[in-house]
Amino acid sequence: MADPVTGTDVPPLHRNRDFLLLWSGAAVSFLGNRVSAYAYPLLVLWHTGSPLAMSAVSCAALLPLLVVQLPAGALVDRWDRRRVMLACEAGRFLALGSVVTVLALGAFAPAHLVLVAFAESTLAVCYRLAERGAVRNVVHPTQLPPAISRNEARGRAAALLGQPGGVLLQTVAHWAPFAFTAGAHLLSLLTLMLIRRPFQERRPAGRRALRQDIAQGLRWLNGHRFLRAALGFLAAANLLLQAVPLALLLLVKEEGAAKAAVALIVGAGGLGGVFGALTGGWWERHLSRRTIFVLGLACWAVLTCAMVWARDPVLLGALFAGTGFVGAVFNVVGAVVQTRATPDALQGRVVGVSYLLGSGANALGALLGGLTLAAWGPAVTLLLVGALLTALATAAALAPALHTRHDLREGPVTP
Structure with a gap:
């Protein structure tokens, strides 16, 4: 070997x-x-x-x-x-x-x-x-x-x-x-x-006992200020964003567009994610983690609010592609930070906790998004999501945990 x-x-x-x-x-x-x-x-x-x-x-x-x-x-x-x-x-x-x-x-x-x-x-x-x-x-x-x-x-x-x-x-x-x-x-x-x-x-x-191993991974992640804070903000953002594709479907339906419009929008979101993933390494090399994080949340907020006034399926697809692009960049940068920082023997536990915290509440977000859409419609829902994302971006810009001077590019840290 x-x-x-x-x-x-x-x-x-x-x-x-x-x-x-x-x-x-x-x-x-x-x-x-x-x-x-x-x-x-x-x-x-x-x-x-x-x-x-x-x-x-x-x-x-x-x-x-x-x-x-x-x-x-x-x-x-x-x-x-x-x-x-x-x-x-x-x-x-x-x-x-x-x-x-x-x-x-x-x-x-x-x-x-x-x-x-x-x-x-x-x-x-x-x-x-x-x-x-x-x-x-x-x-x-x-x-x-x-x-x-x-x-x-x-x-x-x-x-x-x-x-x-x-x-x-x-x-x-x-x-x-x-x-x-x-x-x-x-x-x-x-x-x-x-x-x-x-x-x-x-x-x-x-x-050790399985629960002790799980607790060790939780303690390690809790002790890493940047990852802990970033996961908290992303968990909240992901919960909010579950309403966006549902709202887009309703907007397309209200405009009487053909089913092909739905395929166009969904496909554009996927293509945006692929492009964001391919360029994620470039962003990681040229911008600080804090800048990428705050700028990405702000872009999500702007793109979501812009969907309210975009009725053309091509424009909606372009905006949805932007959300996919940002999400993919987040995933790449977050994975690089986590993989470099986490000791090899803790990788499985830390990644498992990260996945759970980052997307575990998505089902709840879809449920809340559906209730909001039923009560107020797609336009109000998108504006509400955009406003909350703006608040998250502002909080992230002010969060002390994201203003860390420790740069993880030198390699993994030991427990």
Whole structure:
């Protein structure tokens, strides 16, 4: 097995064999995951016609994002990352393969699909936590920003292609999306087996109770002033932004635009996210973290308010693309800061807590956004979201925790 990348052995990313294998394997895995995520509710709706059954499967697929993140982070930090990722891909291949088999035999059981959706999503959480920690061990520290930027673009592209892919494959055969996803996980498994470098540093001996490991990750993150404050602001912003796509749908409907307008707006948001991810490394190198953070929140506020007066689908799509761009830049910069600062042995726990805090309240945001839209309509809702985002940007500009002089570019800190 090869040694970790050192200062005297720094191939460019496009010639870093292990990074390319890790990146490409995760790319097909994430794409398969997005395809199946959109295929689950369509399959249930086709076979049962029941909104309740459809929501049960969707809930099963989303539930691990809320309940599995913390224990999964602790377990990933205990285990070998490569083995975790191999086990996750093998498990997802078998789970999706069981759906293909059942459908090919002409059978269908909603309970089976609920179990598969929960299992696949749980394994996806573990895979993602292990993959984030593995990246820093297959690239040189100076290449971490562009590597994470490419990873974020990969995830955005998978989300952009996954929705139409899941729908189109469903029209070919009901089992086709799940066969595609199973094949993607098998291909990802094969790429993992070809990687030579270790995915982690040497771990200290000894093991504590799981709750103690989780508590250690929470304490570390709580002790990092910038990350703690940034996650708090982003959690609030993400909660508010859940109402934006719902409001855009209502605006388009009020204007009597065709359904193609919705596809245009959603697609533009995805493209904006891809472009933001690809340029995230540039922003990280040329602006301070505080500047990126405050400026991004302010841009979200301006873009959201501007949607109130933009009725043309092309203009709405451009504004929505801007929100996706900012979100992707945030993800890249935040991931670089977190990955550099966090000790290797704590990566899983800290990333799990970050994911949970950053997006755990999204479901609540969608619910509150729906209630606000029902009460006041899309224009007032967008103005309210814009005003609250403006308040967040102002608070962030004044927050002492974001005015840190400590620059994490020198490398990770020790616990």
